[in-house]
Amino acid sequence: MSGHSIALTAHKDYRGSKIGIWLFLITEITLFGGMFLLYSIYRSEYAQDFHHAAAELNTLVGTINTLILLTSSLTMALSIAAVHHGNRKLSLWMLAITVLCGAGFMVNKYFEWGAKFHHGIYPGSEYLLAHPKGEVLFYGLYFVMTGIHGIHVLVGMVLLTVMFLKVMKQPNAKVSFVAGHGLGEIEGCRMAFVDAGGKVVWKGDEVDGSIERIDVKTKYWPVKKRFHVADFNQLENSGLYWHIVDIIWIFLFPLFYLIT
Amino acid sequence: MSDHAASASHGAAVRHGTVPNAADVDFYHFKGRWSGIFAWIFSTDHKRIGLMYLVLMLTFFTVGMTLGFVIRLELMAPGKTIMDAQTYNAVFTLHGVIMVFLFVVPGLSASLGNFLLPIMIGAKDVQFPRINLFSWWLFLTGGLMAVTALFTGGGPPDTGWTFYAPYSIRTGTNVTLAAAAVFVLGFSSILTGLNFLTTVHRMRAPGMSFFRLPLFVWALYSTAWLQVVATPVVGITLVLIMVERSFGIGVFDPVKGGDPILYQHLFWIYSHPAVYIMILPGLGAISDMLAVHARRTIFGYGFIAMSSVAIALFGSIVWAHHMFISGQSLVANFVFSLLTMIVAIPSAIKVFNWVATLYKGSIQLETPMLYTLAFIFLFMIGGFSGMMIGVLSVDVHVHDTYFIVAHFHYIIFGGLGFAFFGALHHWYPKMFGRMYHQVPSKIAWFLTFVGFNVLYMPMFIMGWEGMPRRYYDYLPEYQKWHVVSTIGSWIMISGILLMFWNLLRSLKTGKPCRELDPWGGGRTLEWTVPSPPPLENFDKIPTVTHGPYDPDVPEHK
Amino acid sequence: MSDHEHEEHAHEPAGYGIYFLTWFSLLVLTAITVTAAGMHFGSLSVVVALFIALVKASIVLWLFMHLKYEDTLFHRLVWIMILAMVIFIGMTFTDTLFR
Numbered sequence: 001m002s003g004h005s006i007a008l009t010a011h012k013d014y015r016g017s018k019i020g021i022w023l024f025l026i027t028e029i030t031l032f033g034g035m036f037l038l039y040s041i042y043r044s045e046y047a048q049d050f051h052h053a054a055a056e057l058n059t060l061v062g063t064i065n066t067l068i069l070l071t072s073s074l075t076m077a078l079s080i081a082a083v084h085h086g087n088r089k090l091s092l093w094m095l096a097i098t099v100l101c102g103a104g105f106m107v108n109k110y111f112e113w114g115a116k117f118h119h120g121i122y123p124g125s126e127y128l129l130a131h132p133k134g135e136v137l138f139y140g141l142y143f144v145m146t147g148i149h150g151i152h153v154l155v156g157m158v159l160l161t162v163m164f165l166k167v168m169k170q171p172n173a174k175v176s177f178v179a180g181h182g183l184g185e186i187e188g189c190r191m192a193f194v195d196a197g198g199k200v201v202w203k204g205d206e207v208d209g210s211i212e213r214i215d216v217k218t219k220y221w222p223v224k225k226r227f228h229v230a231d232f233n234q235l236e237n238s239g240l241y242w243h244i245v246d247i248i249w250i251f252l253f254p255l256f257y258l259i260t
Numbered sequence: 261m262s263d264h265a266a267s268a269s270h271g272a273a274v275r276h277g278t279v280p281n282a283a284d285v286d287f288y289h290f291k292g293r294w295s296g297i298f299a300w301i302f303s304t305d306h307k308r309i310g311l312m313y314l315v316l317m318l319t320f321f322t323v324g325m326t327l328g329f330v331i332r333l334e335l336m337a338p339g340k341t342i343m344d345a346q347t348y349n350a351v352f353t354l355h356g357v358i359m360v361f362l363f364v365v366p367g368l369s370a371s372l373g374n375f376l377l378p379i380m381i382g383a384k385d386v387q388f389p390r391i392n393l394f395s396w397w398l399f400l401t402g403g404l405m406a407v408t409a410l411f412t413g414g415g416p417p418d419t420g421w422t423f424y425a426p427y428s429i430r431t432g433t434n435v436t437l438a439a440a441a442v443f444v445l446g447f448s449s450i451l452t453g454l455n456f457l458t459t460v461h462r463m464r465a466p467g468m469s470f471f472r473l474p475l476f477v478w479a480l481y482s483t484a485w486l487q488v489v490a491t492p493v494v495g496i497t498l499v500l501i502m503v504e505r506s507f508g509i510g511v512f513d514p515v516k517g518g519d520p521i522l523y524q525h526l527f528w529i530y531s532h533p534a535v536y537i538m539i540l541p542g543l544g545a546i547s548d549m550l551a552v553h554a555r556r557t558i559f560g561y562g563f564i565a566m567s568s569v570a571i572a573l574f575g576s577i578v579w580a581h582h583m584f585i586s587g588q589s590l591v592a593n594f595v596f597s598l599l600t601m602i603v604a605i606p607s608a609i610k611v612f613n614w615v616a617t618l619y620k621g622s623i624q625l626e627t628p629m630l631y632t633l634a635f636i637f638l639f640m641i642g643g644f645s646g647m648m649i650g651v652l653s654v655d656v657h658v659h660d661t662y663f664i665v666a667h668f669h670y671i672i673f674g675g676l677g678f679a680f681f682g683a684l685h686h687w688y689p690k691m692f693g694r695m696y697h698q699v700p701s702k703i704a705w706f707l708t709f710v711g712f713n714v715l716y717m718p719m720f721i722m723g724w725e726g727m728p729r730r731y732y733d734y735l736p737e738y739q740k741w742h743v744v745s746t747i748g749s750w751i752m753i754s755g756i757l758l759m760f761w762n763l764l765r766s767l768k769t770g771k772p773c774r775e776l777d778p779w780g781g782g783r784t785l786e787w788t789v790p791s792p793p794p795l796e797n798f799d800k801i802p803t804v805t806h807g808p809y810d811p812d813v814p815e816h817k
Numbered sequence: 818m819s820d821h822e823h824e825e826h827a828h829e830p831a832g833y834g835i836y837f838l839t840w841f842s843l844l845v846l847t848a849i850t851v852t853a854a855g856m857h858f859g860s861l862s863v864v865v866a867l868f869i870a871l872v873k874a875s876i877v878l879w880l881f882m883h884l885k886y887e888d889t890l891f892h893r894l895v896w897i898m899i900l901a902m903v904i905f906i907g908m909t910f911t912d913t914l915f916r
Contacts, residue, residue: 016387016462022891023454023488026898030905031492034500034526037906038511041522041913043863059851066847074840077881081833124508133510133517140509140516144500236883243882247874254866258854461890489901525909577904580912592912 014233021237025244028152032248035145039255042137049134055260056121057142058112062257065108066249072101073246076160076239083232088167091235095164098242102157109150113143142256149252152245159238167235177214183207286693286792304389305795309396310375311691317371318760320362320403325753327355332715332749335742338734345732349418350433352730354410356421357438361445362403364676365534368541369487370399370452372683373480375691377456379786380474382465382804384796387458391451398448405441409434420730422531425512425523429504436505439498446495449537453487456480465785467804471565474784474808475558478565479544482572486533486540490576494530497523521586528579536575538672540568542679543610546632549686550614552781553629554621557809560613567606574603584655593652600650607643611636626779627701631682634709638674642667645720660730663723666716674712681708681759688763689778693792694770696763704759711752718745783808839880846873 043050079094116139120127123143128136177183191204191214207214287307294302300312331352334341343351374392378385386392410416413434419427423442428435460473460481473481501523503509510516512523551558558564580588580596614636623629645667649655658664689695718741723729727738734742777787785804789797850869858865878884884891 013387013462016458019461019890019894020388020391020454020458022894023457026894026901027450027454027488027492029898030489030901031496033902033905034493034496034529036902037526037909038500038522040906041519041909042511042517044910045519045913046517059854063847063851067844070840070843070847073843073877073881074836077836077839078833081836122507123503123510129516136510136516137518140511140518143507144503144509144511148496148499240882243877246881247877250873250877251867251870254850254854254870258850258866259863260854485897489897493905519913521912522909525912529905529909576901577908580908587916588912589915591915595908595911 017233017237021240025240028241028244028248032145032148035141035148036251039141039145042134042141043255046132046134046137049132050138051259053131053135053138054256054258056116056119057257058115059257059260061108061112062253065105066253068101068105068108069246069249072098072105073243075101076242080232080236080239083167083235091167092164095160095167095235099157099160099164102153102160105153106150106157109146113146145252146256149245149248152248156238156242156245159241163235163238183211183214285794286790287795288792290795302393304385304393306374306378306385306389306392307691307793309392310371310373312396313366313374313399314371316400316403317363317366320358322760324355324358324363325756327351327358329749329753331355332746334732335734336746337742338736338739346415346418348732349730350410350416353417353420354406357406357417357442359672360421360534360538361442362406364538364672365445365449366399366452367538367676368545368680368683369456369480369483369537370395370449372545372680372687373456373476373541374452376687376786377459377477377480378463379789379793379797380477380784381460381463382468382785382798382802383459383463384798384801386455387462388455392455395448395451395455398444398451402441402443402445402448405437405444409437409441413437422527423498423501424527425501425504425518425520426514428501429513436502439501443495443498446491446498449487450491453484453491456484457488460484465801465804471562472804472807473565475547475561475564475568476541476544476784479540479542479547479568482568483537483540486537486572486576490530490533490537493526494534497526497530500526521583521588524583524586525580525588528582532579532582533572533576535668535671536571538676540571542635542676542683543571544568545679545683545686546635547610547614548784549628549632549682550617551783551809552686552779553624553626553632554618555624555781556617556621557783557811558613559616559619560609561807561809563609564613567609570606571603574599574606578603578650581650581655584652585659597650597652597655601647604643604647604650611640611643624779624781626685627696627698627705628682628686630702630705630709631678631685634705635675635678635682638670638678638712642670642674646671658723660728661723662719662727662729665729666719666723669716669719674716678708681705684763686779687786688766689773690786690791690793692767692770693772693774694766695773695778696766696770700758700762704755704762707755707758708752709755711748711750711755714748715745715752716748718742718748835880839876843873843876846876 075094075097079091079098082088082091082094116122121139122128123140128139177186186207187209188207190206192200192202287305292299292303300308303309330342331348334343334348334351374386413436414432415434417423417428417431417433417435417438419431419433419435423435423439428439460477464473500509500511504512508516510518512518512520514520547558547564578596578600580592581600584593584597645663649658649664649667685696685701722738722741722745725738727734727741774791776782776790778791779787785802785808786793788802846869850866853865853869854862856862878895884895
């Protein structure tokens with residue numbers, strides 16, 4: 001059996017896709033990094049103006065949004081853990097809560113921005129331009145940074161909705177052996193599943209030349225004597241994205257709401 | 261979609277699951293699900309994607325070259341020659357945008373890198389073949405957006421390729437679309453980098469340790485790091501320009517308290533590393549070509565490999581040397597001027613090792629070797645002039661003059677351009693299974709090389725005498741040099757056209773070349789597979805037992 | 818790089834409890850930072866706020882994002898991310914601080 005699972009890991013490289021997603025997270029951080037750079041420099045130049053401008057922002061709303069995002073990070077992590085444990089129902093519930101938290105965050109953001117617009121605070125508004133330059137910059141950065149962060153939350157919600165459908169629809173693992181790829185190597189063998197204790201739980205027919213393709217759908221895929229859940233990989237990578245969006249907010253929150 | 265779970269994140273093998281005869285025919289003749297043009301534009305085969313990049317990039321290069329030709333014609337005489345000043349501004353902007361973002365930044369890595377990287381490390385494809393295809397589509401989209409920016413909105417952008425604020429947020433021309441185009445192209449570049457990094461980490465053949473990687477792969481790997489880490493910065497900067505133009509948030513607008521110099525910082529935080537994104541794959545390709553055509557093992561493999569990494573690292577901390585006269589602080593001027601000197605060290609290490617490789621080599625003056633030698637010569641002129649303008653006191657004198665224009669054309673065109681053409685000739689038989697005609701290719705090289713120097717050498721002199729760059733008109737005393745330069749452009753362009761014609765014609769009429777290693781000196785894995793390679797490159801993934809340039813291996817003697 | 822040696826560690830799935838603990842500590846830190854912001858430390862307040870944000874981000878990275886279970890390659894990726902930010906922001910200050 002071990003020979004077959006090596007063929008499997010060559011086919012589906014979870015570690016590779018995890019490296020890929022982490023590299024993508026680096027690009028997300030340097031993307032926001034450009035804006036954090038602007039923030040930190042304008043902040044050091046116009047400390048007093050930033051101080052005054054931040055007083056206009058509602059700390060309570062900011063704090064609530066922080067709590068919402070932190071909670072969504074929790075449910076995201078729980079959802080992944082649930083798949084690890086093979087509890088699909090819990091995983092789906094947790095995913096749903098995560099998406100709802102995202103929605104709640106966006107609704108809050110909508111009212112917050114709406115209130116600002118109502119007060120005449122929006123980029124290029126006369127009310128704002130009458131204020132010192134540092135305040136104009138503060139709000140310029142506020143709208144751009146929270147706006148782009150909001151777009152990331154929306155993208156995350158879409159992503160997690162897709163994941164919800166995938167987790168709902170699919171067995172946790174699907175592996176295919178196809179003629180020419182992997183199937184030749186196991187010709188003449190019988191396939192069997194062995195549990196962690198070494199007990200055979202399922203046995204198949206002998207693989208001969210007439211078979212062109214074998215699809216295996218299962219909740220778990222055994223690798224190296226341990227249970228390795230095969231299909232949580234995409235969910236886990238989406239989770240990494242969701243957490244990085246949370247991390248960006250962890251920095252945005254004190255920088256915009258807590259410097260009064 | 262037979263296998264839903266095998267999304268883009270999974271390796272190549274699942275994707276090509278149903279190809280029992282893949283090893284029997286080359287990848288051109290392999291019959292996939294699609295046919296005709298769809299077999300190309302929907303193909304996730306890294307070789308096809310590489311060739312599609314090549315076609316697009318050479319098309320854009322031809323457009324950019326035509327624009328450059330027109331600029332030289334206009335500058336042949338003072339005053340209006342063939343176009344008015346506004347058109348001239350648009351033409352040099354587009355020349356820059358097209359050449360930088362559509363030719364040299366994707367450059368060798370997206371085209372030949374895509375084709376060769378998996379073969380060189382002994383893999384069947386890149387790690388994320390579908391993302392690779394997606395990145396090509398983004399490249400096409402970005403290219404089309406850049407071209408559309410010419411004809412829509414308030415007319416073609418006239419800011420120069422650097423989009424400096426505050427002019428770029430005020431001008432009525434179509435900067436927004438052009439900036440959006442660059443954003444999309446940047447995304448494409450990031451995805452290519454991400455793909456290559458993961459591929460190098462995950463898909464090396466058994467035994468192919470990092471220090472057995474060919475030098476071209478080392479260069480692509482270092483480049484990919486820059487693409488991933490630095491490109492998002494220019495992405496967000498251009499988004500800010502777009503937002504600034506649409507909503508007036510004020511971050512780069514001095515009227516509202518913004519600081520345009522910060523725009524320059526953000527722009528160059530990417531765009532200086534971008535210079536190394538452009539040149540590094542060229543340096544890598546040169547190393548491999550040199551080893552083959554000098555029939556010798558490379559001298560100082562470890563140093564060349566590590567100098568690529570060092571260039572990527574040091575190249576990221578010198579960006580403000582583009583801004584010595586922008587009004588930034590003297591401290592920054594001092595620090596960045598000092599750091600700039602450091603980048604010269606790894607570049608020089610490469611040149612020394614190349615020269616040492618040539619020593620006692622059995623040098624074959626095949627066309628790729630001619631380009632390689634020309635590269636070393638031109639790259640050194642570009643590098644030395646770069647050292648000069650990295651020195652604060654000199655830069656203050658020659659900043660924004662033709663000296664700078666000459667310098668970066670020597671580096672980017674003399675460097676990457678010649679490496680690109682050389683690599684094209686070097687791997688042509690591998691890619692197409694035919695050899696090009698030798699005599700025209702050497703004449704083309706001669707014309708390009710001579711024309712290049714006639715074109716750009718006078719710019720050093722003009723710049724030193726004070727001719728500013730991007731000017732539409734000039735004082736009569738510069739005319740003699742401008743005329744020489746324009747004549748040089750004719751020589752060079754005739755050489756390039758001859759080269760293109762020869763390479764295109766050879767696709768049909770070139771001598772079939774089915775040997776594994778037509779040069780007889782290839783040591784890297786791509787010379788162990790058929791020309792052109794089969795769909796999955798290798799019948800059986802090879803096991804690597806020694807480095808590509810190890811001198812003690814019997815078959816290397 | 819050691820990525821070939823560590824093929825696919827299938828670590829034992831972590832229990833749910835650790836995530837609740839993580840979440841709880843994040844909430845506590847949020848409470849601290851909001852309270853601290855009201856206490857007017859002067860110029861120190863931004864340092865305090867950023868320090869707490871860093872701690873929170875590290876907790877998310879380490880536990881929610883499973884860095885705890887990953888090997889050195891992923892740790893290096895995060896360090897590269899941090900290094901890039903420090904270089905970009907830090908070196909720009911050589912200009913603006915001394916202008």
